Amino acid sequence: MSMRLLVFAPTRRAPTETFVRANLQGLPFEIIAYFGDEQPLSDPGRLAYGLAILVSKALTRLGLLRLATLPGSLVAWCLIRRHQPDVLMTEFGFHAVRVMEAAAWSDTPLIVHFRGSDASAQNRLGLLKDRYRRLMVIVSGIIVKSQPMRRTLLALGAPNDHLIVSPSGADERLFHGADPGRSSPLLVAVGRFVAKKGPLQTIRAFAAMRQTLPEPVALSTKLVMLGDGPLLAEARQLVETLALGSAVILPGLADRQRVAELLRQARCFVQHSQVAPDGDREGSPVAVMEAQLSGLPVVATRHEGIPEVVEDGVSGFLVDEGDLQGMAAAMARLIVEPDLAARLGAAGQRRAAANFTARHHLEQIAALLRKVIQESR
Incomplete structure (x- = not known):
């Protein structure tokens, strides 16, 4: 029984x-x-x-x-x-x-x-x-x-x-098959547009990163941020203010199948998690585990449970909360070094498959x- x-x-x-x-x-x-x-x-x-x-x-x-x-x-x-x-x-x-x-x-x-x-x-x-x-x-x-x-x-x-x-x-039946060593220079973020997810910081770091890249590479590099929430309108305004144009795409909510498809097309996953003004914090973000299980390297912050999932320098890069220049530099490395992205992504996939399904x-x-x-x- x-x-x-x-x-x-x-x-x-x-x-x-x-x-x-x-x-x-x-x-x-x-x-x-x-x-x-x-x-x-x-x-x-x-x-x-x-x-x-x-x-x-x-x-x-x-x-x-x-x-x-x-x-x-x-x-x-x-x-x-x-x-x-x-x-x-x-x-x-x-x-x-x-x-x-x-x-x-x-x-x-x-x-x-x-x-x-x-x-x-x-x-x-x-x-x-x-x-x-x-x-x-x-x-x-x-x-x-x-x-x-x-x-x-x-x-x-x-x-x-x-x-x-x-x-x-993460669901191993859905999240798999990324090939960051061969993908286009596409960065992906997934999560609610709320303070603890740091979407505005991610956009600012992306803008700083583009300034460091050769112009042809910068023009071809895109950031897609899936999700909805109270900061979405402010994020769209920030994209305009920073003159990022079509380089940053904010399509709103997406189902899990669409998220999985986008991760399979990406070079890396990015998220600038931080302590919100009211003290709200992440646990261990599921989207980070989905990205690692898919085979993507992750650029994120040393925030709450993220370092338990992402090994700095092994399956991605971690920076301190608020370190936008550090985040920009980490993203730039993965854009210009696809072999590095492939190596970190493979390590993350193995670790996620063993521990975070x-x-x-x-x-x-x-x-x-x-x-x-x-x-x-």
């Missing part, structure tokens, strides 16, 4: 729904998932859960943090009684505190999946620090994306022997789930 996993997530929006609906379905568990932003009238359980999360959010905004835990926890407790799961999982720490007491009341092991901003942004970490300390008493296991995130949660009392660092990984991520999660279930019996 298969074990049953009950998942509580804040939203159906990607990446949460993709992770729950697609990735977790690969686990040897029966999966039942509830999302906080759905209130279907046809399903009383889902309706109650969605409404409880709305109430919890309202109480949090009023500063009533202890009280905010009760609505979600009460409904989650009822759902636990209904489904009788072997183990619970919540997506994001800020959502876990909304339902955590249900795990304590029902004596059901709870795994919490932290993803990034929930363990770094000051508007969340500062506000929820006391609630997180309570969560660490209840939780049976924790999944984080990077060593810095691990250290943050250990300082809040996370159980060291049940805390795993497991980047989400979605399959590897699921195997780590499955092992942790089995461990906490066994210990709860």
